[in-house]
Amino acid sequence: MTLYKPMLLLLRHTPSLQRWFNRFMTTFFTLSLGRHFTRGLLICFCLLIAGPLHANDSRTLRVGMTAPDWMMSDIGGNMHSLYGELEQGNEVIMVFWASWCKFCRELLPEINLFQRTLTHEKVKIFAMNIWEDGDPVSYFDSRVLKLPLILKADIIAARYNVEGTPGVVFVGADKTIRYVRQTSENTSTVMTRLQSLVIEKHLTPAAK
Structure with a gap:
């Protein structure tokens, strides 16, 4: 439960992850409930791997970068x-x-x-x-x-x-x-x- 709590809260407050999760679930239910169950699982597996990485890579802050204001x-x-x-x-x-x-x-x-x-x-x-x-x-x-x-x-x-x-x-x-x-x-x-x-x-x- 300790692991899931920060994951759920992070999903709730991170728009890019929310968009990825919505796309993941939509694709899964659309393809898996019909005749394309296997293909649906395969596509969703690809989204599972590529989605979060793509969302984070473009905005990751590192040492040496300018800090965002708040x-x-x-x-x-x-x-x-x-x-x-x-x-x-x-x-x-x-x-x-x-x-x-x-x-x-x-x-x-x-x-x-x-x-x-x-x-x-x-x-x-x-x-x-x-x-x-x-x-x-x-x-x-x-x-x-x-x-x-x-x-x-x-x-x-x-x-x-x-x-x-x-x-x-x-x-x-x-x-x-x-x-x-x-x-x-x-x-x-x-x-x-x-x-x-x-x-x-x-x-x-x-x-x-």
Whole structure:
């Protein structure tokens, strides 16, 4: 059930996947209910393989690409804009999470502690709640997490091709994506990578 839940929510909030799924089901029922059952299964199998790949390849965001802008308010009613933060010289870390995500329970406290060490750094961290069926506000309160919390960020997750939780994206002040968490990376690896990106600019001589 844990696997199906994010898949169903991703389908619900990703128009390209919805179009592919509708085409898949229409083709299946049209061809399989008549004399073309075998051909219907074959065509649907091809759609199953090619459809999602075609939908994702054309819009996949990678390190080095320009990050898409977004504008949303947090639970306190404060409006935030990605480009607005970047144009003020801030770097931005987005953490896409859900209350049912086991790994998020491990990562979020580390991210929260990390934010407390950034007093003198121009870095903003946003907790982007996605694919949620629980109470993310109570979740944050019970764990005393002080990150800016943005609810119903599913559309932003879709724009950033987030396919699992937690998703972590680091965007430089120049609007370039500097880091995207890979599914194989654990909490230690993620935190080491984020820390390296933050201190990196202090190790590079300033441009003359």
